[in-house]
Amino acid sequence: MNAEKIKKEVGKHIDKLRRELIQLSNKIHDNPETMFQEYKACKWITSILESHNFRVEKNVAGLETAFKAVCPFEKKSPRIAFLAEYDALPGIGHGCGHNLISAMSVGAAVGLSKIKDLPGSIVVLGTPAEEGGGGKVTMIEKGVFNQIDAAMMLHPNTKNIVERKTLAVKELKIRFKGKSAHASGEPEKGINALDAVIQTFNNINALRQHLTEDVRIHGIITNGGLKPNIVPDYSEALFYVRALDDRYLLKVLEKVKNCGKAAGIATGASVSFELGSGYKSKKLNPTLYNVFAKNFERFVSTDKPPEHGGLGSSDIGDLSWVVPAIHPYISISKKDIPSHSVEFARAAKSGMGNRAIIVGAKSLAYTAIDLFTNPELMRKVKKDFENI
Numbered sequence: 294m295n296a297e298k299i300k301k302e303v304g305k306h307i308d309k310l311r312r313e314l315i316q317l318s319n320k321i322h323d324n325p326e327t328m329f330q331e332y333k334a335c336k337w338i339t340s341i342l343e344s345h346n347f348r349v350e351k352n353v354a355g356l357e358t359a360f361k362a363v364c365p366f367e368k369k370s371p372r373i374a375f376l377a378e379y380d381a382l383p384g385i386g387h388g389c390g391h392n393l394i395s396a397m398s399v400g401a402a403v404g405l406s407k408i409k410d411l412p413g414s415i416v417v418l419g420t421p422a423e424e425g426g427g428g429k430v431t432m433i434e435k436g437v438f439n440q441i442d443a444a445m446m447l448h449p450n451t452k453n454i455v456e457r458k459t460l461a462v463k464e465l466k467i468r469f470k471g472k473s474a475h476a477s478g479e480p481e482k483g484i485n486a487l488d489a490v491i492q493t494f495n496n497i498n499a500l501r502q503h504l505t506e507d508v509r510i511h512g513i514i515t516n517g518g519l520k521p522n523i524v525p526d527y528s529e530a531l532f533y534v535r536a537l538d539d540r541y542l543l544k545v546l547e548k549v550k551n552c553g554k555a556a557g558i559a560t561g562a563s564v565s566f567e568l569g570s571g572y573k574s575k576k577l578n579p580t581l582y583n584v585f586a587k588n589f590e591r592f593v594s595t596d597k598p599p600e601h602g603g604l605g606s607s608d609i610g611d612l613s614w615v616v617p618a619i620h621p622y623i624s625i626s627k628k629d630i631p632s633h634s635v636e637f638a639r640a641a642k643s644g645m646g647n648r649a650i651i652v653g654a655k656s657l658a659y660t661a662i663d664l665f666t667n668p669e670l671m672r673k674v675k676k677d678f679e680n681i
């Protein structure tokens with residue numbers, strides 16, 4: 294079947310879904326759920342998919358809020374996965390706009406599912422806890438992506454950016470053990486674990502100048518003592534350490550650990566480290582991005598990515614090393630507001646946000662149609678994946 298003809302049909306189906314998709318997005322937005330607690334979002338998304346004849350499997354990869362929804366003609370290949378994220382941020386709600394990601398992916402998948410003789414099949418994968426829990430990483434480990442030929446999703450932004458790297462990230466917890474004492478009466482008998490944490494931050498600030506520009510290190514104090522009149526005998530901080538290159542990240546992590554060790558020596562506190570979860574940097578797939586760009590540009594004019602900064606991390610990075618995957622960005626605000634902010638959460642439930650759902654769903658669906666109808670393109674996508 295002719296690709297343009299299918300696109301026209303699918304476009305009409307997505308237009309008909311408009312109300313349903315906006316309602317879904319707004320409902321998720323109004324009920325923000327943080328990582329691995331996204332029970333309501335998971336229920337609402339899967340019931341829409343079920344009502345459009347998708348077969349839903351919940352509890353995927355042992356994660357209560359992960360799901361897999363396959364279209365009625367699931368046996369056909371290539372198999373394309375649309376990814377739905379739906380977790381919110383603590384305190385800010387949907388300040389990353391994941392409610393829109395769900396609605397766009399559902400729209401693309403349902404729109405395509407209405408074409409009975411589509412030369413391929415589609416699946417929606419609900420991937421929880423992008424903001425730190427790494428739902429996709431667990432799903433990769435459990436083989437959920439094994440039969441998938443390409444995976445895609447669109448992320449809200451203030452620009453329309455087709456292609457961008459993400460930073461590799463690793464969590465590092467630093468703990469200090471000191472000795473308590475009366476902070477006024479006998480401070481000389483105490484070892485101040487909080488001072489060790491503060492000194493660690495200062496050491497890291499001195500280190501920054503001598504790292505490559507892409508590196509980001511940011512932390513919070515997760516335990517700073519109990520009362521000012523007790524010398525804190527225990528203190529800890531949690532850092533996210535990020536870099537473009539996965540190997541360089543390991544080197545930076547060692548340097549950050551040294552900052553903690555030095556602070557321990559300076560204060561007399563003993564130090565220990567715990568590496569937490571992390572994400573890989575994103576592997577780009579130029580062919581897949583180009584196909585997406587052509588479809589995206591039917592609706593919006595695209596922006597060049599900023600030359601410096603503006604990069605985050607995501608578990609799509611890990612996925613991009615397992616299957617060809619894209620994670621472009623769609624603008625939901627004319628103002629240059631920061632992501633992970635109250636302003637961005639507002640934009641995630643706005644007229645422009647709602648319009649993005651339809652444009653996003655169509656751009657994703659049309660990209661899948663190009664891959665379904667042009668086997669040579671799918672071969673090139675696979676070649677890119679193997680060669681880069």
Ligand SMILES: [Zn+2]
Nearest residue numbers: 388389424633
């Ligand atoms: Zn985010």
Ligand SMILES: [Zn+2]
Nearest residue numbers: 389391423448
């Ligand atoms: Zn996000």
